[in-house]
Amino acid sequence: MLVPDALTRALAVSSHAVILTGSGTSAESGVPTFREARTGLWARFRPEDLATPAAFERDPGFVWDWYEWRRGIVATVEPNPGHTAIVALERLLPRVTLITQNVDGLHQRAGSANVIEFHGNIMRSKCSIEHCSVDISGDADRRPPPCPNCGAPVRPDVVWFGEAIPPAALEAALAAAAGCDVMLVVGTSAQVQPAASLAGHASARGAVLVEINLEATPLTASADYVLPGKSGVILPALVESLRDADDLRGRTG
Numbered sequence: 001m002l003v004p005d006a007l008t009r010a011l012a013v014s015s016h017a018v019i020l021t022g023s024g025t026s027a028e029s030g031v032p033t034f035r036e037a038r039t040g041l042w043a044r045f046r047p048e049d050l051a052t053p054a055a056f057e058r059d060p061g062f063v064w065d066w067y068e069w070r071r072g073i074v075a076t077v078e079p080n081p082g083h084t085a086i087v088a089l090e091r092l093l094p095r096v097t098l099i100t101q102n103v104d105g106l107h108q109r110a111g112s113a114n115v116i117e118f119h120g121n122i123m124r125s126k127c128s129i130e131h132c133s134v135d136i137s138g139d140a141d142r143r144p145p146p147c148p149n150c151g152a153p154v155r156p157d158v159v160w161f162g163e164a165i166p167p168a169a170l171e172a173a174l175a176a177a178a179g180c181d182v183m184l185v186v187g188t189s190a191q192v193q194p195a196a197s198l199a200g201h202a203s204a205r206g207a208v209l210v211e212i213n214l215e216a217t218p219l220t221a222s223a224d225y226v227l228p229g230k231s232g233v234i235l236p237a238l239v240e241s242l243r244d245a246d247d248l249r250g251r252t253g
């Protein structure tokens, strides 16, 4: 994969880069995406049965079991070269803010320390009424387990359709999008708001917008660079190009 020199330069001189990831970033680890034909979760399941507060109220056991199944997948997979390359970018560049729509915790497992989890994390659970964090490790029999404080059903700590983004995550992501000079948008179909609009905010303030994806998305037309392909291939190539540029500077400087 040949990275355009101008993109390498833009990254090399950036003072604040933002990386916005979606489920495509975890696809090469074996975590299903959402909207891809045939394999995407929303091609096989109806979001209104599984990812809304009303669905949980109607049938908490069904929703809980589906998330148990997804937790099982996440527990058996490993971060891929795309996740690892993001950690390398965090070390190579002066400032990187990582915003993920993914709920699988793979960025953290790869070594990214400061991850803005825009849509929560399926490995965490919370009370469906009080929203306090609940450790579910002790109650494997009840599906879902009851909140130890109030007895209400416990739910996954993720953002469902119709729910607000956690305020701290939203505020941090908006500030990063407004202040960055480069934004990499990786493995997201850019169809879910407000996550997708972060790219528009960044680009409107002059940031260089880079899209890494297998397919075109609503963001493609406004991207300054479109790198088509797998994030597990392209992100390591970006890291290599930065290292090469660094070596060159070292040799000539």
Ligand code: OAD
Residues within 6 Å of the ligand: 021, 022, 023, 024, 025, 027, 028, 033, 034, 035, 036, 040, 101, 102, 103, 119, 158, 159, 160, 161, 186, 187, 188, 189, 190, 191, 192, 212, 213, 214, 215, 217, 229, 230, 231, 232
């Ligand atoms: P989608 O399934 O909508 O989009 C996945 C994108 O990743 C597609 O555009 C694919 O082309 C691309 N892709 C797949 N494999 C890739 C690879 N190896 N390298 C690069 N790109 C690849 O998933 P998201 O955009 O993440 O919300 O979906 C956004 C939100 O919708 C999710 O966070 C989830 C869902 O409903 C919640 O859970 C709240």
